Amino acid sequence: MKKKIYIVEDNEKNLELFIAVLGTMQNIEIFTSNTGREGLKLIQSKNPDVIILDIQLPDINGTDICRELRKIKRFKKTPIIAVSSFAMKGDKERILEAGFDFYLSKPLSISNFREKIREFLRV
Template identity: 60%
Template sequence: MTKNVYVIEDNEKNMKLFRAILNLIPNVEIFEETRGDLGFELIKSGNPDLVILDIQLPEKSGTEICTELRKIEKFKDLPIIAVTSFAMKGDKERI
């Protein structure tokens, strides 16, 4: 059974790394977007099994996306991995 992984990441090097890792896993289809607003729409219109979500994205932050997804019944239990290279004290609690 194919698993759908959505990667919303604006840094090309990070996207390349996620792609390389995910391509090692059999039966994974990768969906990619670099902007937060478009990524949110991509997730909403799809059927994700996992989301890898950058916190600092253009147009809509990863925090906003996560908050909005949790308000939608279909996505309440969706596994989301939040990533960032600019973690600040308190970010873990806020996310």
């Protein structure tokens, strides 16, 4: 059975990069949104195995989406990865406190990203 990955990212270039990297992996189905509200809604109907959330989005940010998802029983243990270019001291800690499993900083390290996805999907 295919594993589902949901990506919420408003930057087209980053989204293309995610899709390109994930596209090299087998048995993966990718879903995307470029706004937080749509993402939060559709994540609940798609039930992904791994969720990737950009922190800076035009409407609701990734941190708030993560908090909302963690309130829902079936998303308590779903791996959720934060992607952000925040570099201020304490930002990473603040983001992780929202309930993320991992923090990826932009610009993206492709090998690090691929490794984390494999680990979370156990493939």
